[in-house]
Amino acid sequence: MKIDFNKSSDGLVPAIIQDAKTKNVLMLGYMNQEAYDKTNETGLVTFFSRSKSRLWTKGEESGNVLKLVDIKIDCDNDTLLVMVNPEGPTCHTGTDTCWNEQNVQSFGFLSTLENVITSRIENAEEQKSYVASLFAKGINKVAQKVGEEAVEVVIEAKDDNDDLFLEESADLLFHYLMLLQAKGFKLQNVINVLEGRHK
Known part of the structure; x- marks a missing residue:
């Protein structure tokens, strides 16, 4: 994948996190090249934290990690769709998603x-x-x-x-x-x- 990290001045691209099984959107984070590489190397989703100005692996403190399944890139090469198997709630508030929704499978x-x-x-x-x-x-x-x-x-x-x-x-x-x-x-x-x- 040719991800265009240079489109933004901070070298970050949005990473939409989606449950690979339920297809629900769990959260939005940001990745730079280093976070993207680490995610692929470890199999655990890693972001660049804008507030902490460092790499941050989801669940490094809580244990609620996001196990990588696949990554897709959009047509403009500047947004990632990261499919995961979550272990535990995704949001820091303790909810399944950052939209305070239950992460349950829907059959339309x-x-x-x-x-x-x-x-x-x-x-x-x-x-x-x-x-x-x-x-x-x-x-x-x-x-x-x-x-x-x-x-x-x-x-x-x-x-x-x-x-x-x-x-x-x-x-x-x-x-x-x-x-x-x-x-x-x-x-x-x-x-x-x-x-x-x-x-």
Whole structure:
């Protein structure tokens, strides 16, 4: 990589720190050539501290280090994206990120959908929803619904109507997320199993 450390008068470039697994942004620091070299040599993310005017390896006092996974450079060669595996909280305040957010994996809209399902289960008396009514019938009914939707997906897969196939697939996925919660699990638990098999 040809990093342009000379674009700024202090020889520093921004280093955006991102969790390699969750893809969440954890913090922003600055690196000069020496910090960049040390990061690559040790495998521990090292910055140039502007307040202390010296190299600073994240976690050198707290033990909450950032283990290097990969470094990418932007199109202008003056900003780094540093992917890491964090050990412990990243922020000096003790939070997961410097934006006071939890560093948890998100599956985009599926995570939103999981939260909606959870909310409707927990507020069943206040909300008259399909989710709440199905859950009230017990886990056997939820499991039965997943089976029915799975059969419908198989049937539609053998036909030529892609729209119906996708509609039934969405129904299956939705009810499967409900079944997971009926069993006390979330999508993350299934992902953990898949990741374990992938190793």
